[in-house]
Amino acid sequence: MTNIQLEVLTSEDHQSPHKWCVPLKEDVFAAFMAKGGPIVHRVFGHKSLFGPLLFTKFFDPSDAFPLWEFEPAVLLSHLHNPCVDWFQTDASCILISQLPKIEKSSLGICVENGKVIEISGLWKKHGESRTTDWRSGKWWEDGFVRRLELPDNTDWKKMEVYVKNDTTVLDIRLPKLLQRNVEETRMSQHNA
Numbered sequence: 001m002t003n004i005q006l007e008v009l010t011s012e013d014h015q016s017p018h019k020w021c022v023p024l025k026e027d028v029f030a031a032f033m034a035k036g037g038p039i040v041h042r043v044f045g046h047k048s049l050f051g052p053l054l055f056t057k058f059f060d061p062s063d064a065f066p067l068w069e070f071e072p073a074v075l076l077s078h079l080h081n082p083c084v085d086w087f088q089t090d091a092s093c094i095l096i097s098q099l100p101k102i103e104k105s106s107l108g109i110c111v112e113n114g115k116v117i118e119i120s121g122l123w124k125k126h127g128e129s130r131t132t133d134w135r136s137g138k139w140w141e142d143g144f145v146r147r148l149e150l151p152d153n154t155d156w157k158k159m160e161v162y163v164k165n166d167t168t169v170l171d172i173r174l175p176k177l178l179q180r181n182v183e184e185t186r187m188s189q190h191n192a
Helices: 026-035 038-044 179-191
Strands: 003-006 008-010 084-088 092-098 108-112 116-122 143-149 160-164 169-175
Touching (some): 026 038
Antiparallel strands (some): 003 160, 084 092, 160 169
């Protein structure tokens, strides 16, 4: 099994002021899924990390979700064989998720203001004539996103993200801060 480490960008590196400006509403999603083929159902299906129905009720994936505040066994209890799991150890917070069959080069990991991790990518290839950023319109027609709030007690600057090459599994590891560093981080965020 080969692990490929992905680069984690910050919102300063990955500026797109209009990204995710079109919210994915429940009725739009239902119509999109009804017309969609097998790849649409793989990318946005109810077991996928990128599906709006993953967390029991409809939740726009472009809105930040406080994942680590929930126990996976509770939040995913309605699913058999979910394609996502997260847990905490004494040293880190870990997220493991199967990815839809996409090109790994289209997968992007971005941290916004040290508070939100954004996992996004293209599931549909574009023609070269595309003039606008795919994230600024009906982004679900071309790509996918899941935005997750980062726990306060983690050091996002030391985050490691891997894609396991042979199984298309995303593995995100967020090291925890020492207690003193947690308090300093909260103070600096409060003063900002």
